[in-house]
Amino acid sequence: MKPIIILVQPQLPENLGAVARGMANFCLTQLRLVSPIAKSDDPRAIAMSAGAEKILEEAQIYSTLSESIADLHKVYGTTACERQMVKRYNSAKQAAVLVHKDLSESLQVGIVFGPERTGLNNDDLVLCNDLVQIPVNPEFSSLNLGQAVNVIAYECYQERLGKTIKPFLHVGESELASKGEAQSFLNELEKELDTASFWRIAHKKPIMWRNLQNIFTRSDFTKQEIRTLRGLLKIFRPSSKS
Numbered sequence: 001m002k003p004i005i006i007l008v009q010p011q012l013p014e015n016l017g018a019v020a021r022g023m024a025n026f027c028l029t030q031l032r033l034v035s036p037i038a039k040s041d042d043p044r045a046i047a048m049s050a051g052a053e054k055i056l057e058e059a060q061i062y063s064t065l066s067e068s069i070a071d072l073h074k075v076y077g078t079t080a081c082e083r084q085m086v087k088r089y090n091s092a093k094q095a096a097v098l099v100h101k102d103l104s105e106s107l108q109v110g111i112v113f114g115p116e117r118t119g120l121n122n123d124d125l126v127l128c129n130d131l132v133q134i135p136v137n138p139e140f141s142s143l144n145l146g147q148a149v150n151v152i153a154y155e156c157y158q159e160r161l162g163k164t165i166k167p168f169l170h171v172g173e174s175e176l177a178s179k180g181e182a183q184s185f186l187n188e189l190e191k192e193l194d195t196a197s198f199w200r201i202a203h204k205k206p207i208m209w210r211n212l213q214n215i216f217t218r219s220d221f222t223k224q225e226i227r228t229l230r231g232l233l234k235i236f237r238p239s240s241k242s
Contacts, residue, residue: 001103006065010116015144015146018150019145027160033062040056074107078152091132091134175223177226
């Protein structure tokens, strides 16, 4: 089961398309529209969906928010600011945890977004179990409807995966150099620096050399990069004829 995205009176067809595109990115398929001003079959919406037009085609239309959530068990309403009502406010990440828990209990869940210009009004929010706020720069808190849906859909997707994408190093066609290969280059570099009298103050060499080694050992060099570095040493090596 996955959360259902509900848009109340969406105004711009481009935003409808952006919402569908973001939903497709994060494996959400069910879209409900409440008294939409923009039409889901508008060519601008379809173009902006970038291939996710099926979500627009299958979007369900309702006259009121109450009708659109009648079959749901839990509803989360989005708001950019705090309202004068007793509600639990959650960040997008916190809401994703709650949504995942609800879904794991086989509950039908909806996440509601308001019109671009005003957002959800208090009468809309009172129908929701919890409220969701996206932490943004307080000096510039304006989020496009498509962006807002993307952020919350992303957090729900990550929570569903149970992990975040781990960083990885792409080395292309070359392989990572072994520690032995890297150390062999460093040994060669040290000899060249000795030959060039790089260590102006002899007793400081151990510290200086340790600092230089750290520059290289912090990086993951490929075999090709080690060969390139060896080539540089040869270029700067004094000619035996001089």
